[in-house]
Amino acid sequence: MALINPHINFNGNAEEAFTFYKSVFGGEFAIVMRFKDMASADFPIPESEANNIMHIALPIGPNVLMGNDVPSFMGKTNENENRSKISISAATKEEADKLFNGLSAGGQIEMPIADSPWGSYFGMFRDKYGIEWMVDFDKKYKGKI
Secondary structure (H helix, E strand, O other): OOOOOOEEEEOOOHHHHHHHHHHHHOOOOOEEEEHHHOOOOOOOOOHHHOOOEEEEEEEEOOEEEEEEEOOHHHOOOOOOOOOOOEEEEOOOHHHHHHHHHHHHOOOEEEEEEEEOOOOOEEEEEEOOOOOEEEEEEOOOOOOOO
């Protein structure tokens, strides 16, 4: 079966955000590549962006959370975009609480985590980096969806 691996764009703070995500999820980065690692005559990088993240990947279970900083020549990414959310299906209610509380720290809670009308334990928020998340625990599925 195919896996879905979210990829997030940042405006120069991808490393800070991914260090935060790593502190919540645990694990180690699979890759950290900076723009200076890819610079060439055909792909010049301004010195001010040389240490920005070209690609970063944090394995989380069988999935990978990926991201990068958007180079200035491509414009800024919209940090108030609200057309998508990263959805986490927790294996336990305790894990759901840990992830919700950890990732929402310093962010804006849209829906506090609680028993939902549809029967799962659910909450939504925008983290301190502007990324939108949903955390869900459904005892019928135990993190398998």
